[in-house]
Amino acid sequence: MPTVAPGGTQHGRTNSQRRSEKLYPQTYAERNAAGRWVAGLRRPFRIQHFAELSYHSAMLIRPATPLDAHRIAEIHVASWRAAYRGLMADATLQNLSVERRTQTWSQELAKPTRDNVVIEVDGIVQGWATFGPARDADVPTAAEVTGIYLDPACYHKGLGKALWLEISRILTARQFPLLVVWVLAGNTSARKFYEAMGGQLDADSEKSWTGEGVVLMQVRYRFALPSRGL
Known part of the structure; x- marks a missing residue:
């Protein structure tokens, strides 16, 4: 077999190019086929590459672990500062603490009370979501997303849609008829x-x-989930 030194070439292509061709198939159909099954939560779930992402982006949605606590806290604080500017006082947003939220998330992820997932792009966590049975008494059979946030640098790139669709698929598989947020x-x-x-x-x-330290008004949205049938 021919040998190639690290960083060298074989038949006109570098090792890096060969790895890229293997990891990032050329066509959209091939990118869909490159989706893989990942064990997690109560069922495995399928991860696919989305057309909205850049060509060289590999996306993965997986269960969160305690090792993700700090990164989730960073996103939590950054996304609040971006999303709630004008809804909360600037001083309130500036006083948000990554360290305090890391402690909270470390405790939650060590003994989860709900399902927590993260979305990675090229191995870096860029968003997270939390979901489980709905807390509202008037929708006893519903599921609820209690948090879904992205790093503001990743807004408008299809990650929120990918995360939402995966959550909906998981909850449909669990036979929830309704999702609220x-x-x-x-x-x-x-x-x-x-x-x-x-x-x-x-x-x-x-x-x-x-x-x-603030009081704001919320509204609720509901989403009908498809029946899996028999």
Whole structure:
């Protein structure tokens, strides 16, 4: 067999190019075929490359672990500062602490009370979501997404859609008929996202939310999940 020194070439292509061709198939159909099964949560779930991502991006959605606590906390703080600017006082947002949230996430991920997943791009966590059975008594058979955030540097790249669709697929597999999410009434960008994902605003669902020393109003969206059939 021919040997090639690290960084060398064989038949006119570098080792790096060969690895890239293997990891990142050329066509969209091949990128879909490159999706793989990952064991996690209560079922394995399929990960695919999305057309919205750049050609050299490998995306993976997986269960969060305690090792992700610091990165999740960084995204949590950065996304709040980006999404809630104008809804919360600047001083409140600046006082958000990555260290405190890392402690909170370390505790949650050590003994999870709900499902927590992260989305990686090229091996770096760029977003996360938390979901489980709904907390509201009026939707006893529903599931609920209690948090979904991306690093602001990754907005408008299809990651939120990929994460949402994967959560919906997992919950459909668990035979939940309905998914709900609460969102700050003034968070217009998040509301547009949920509406684009097919969410319907619940009439008369408004309630107050208290956090970080402020009180804001929330509204609820609901999403019908498809039946798996027999």
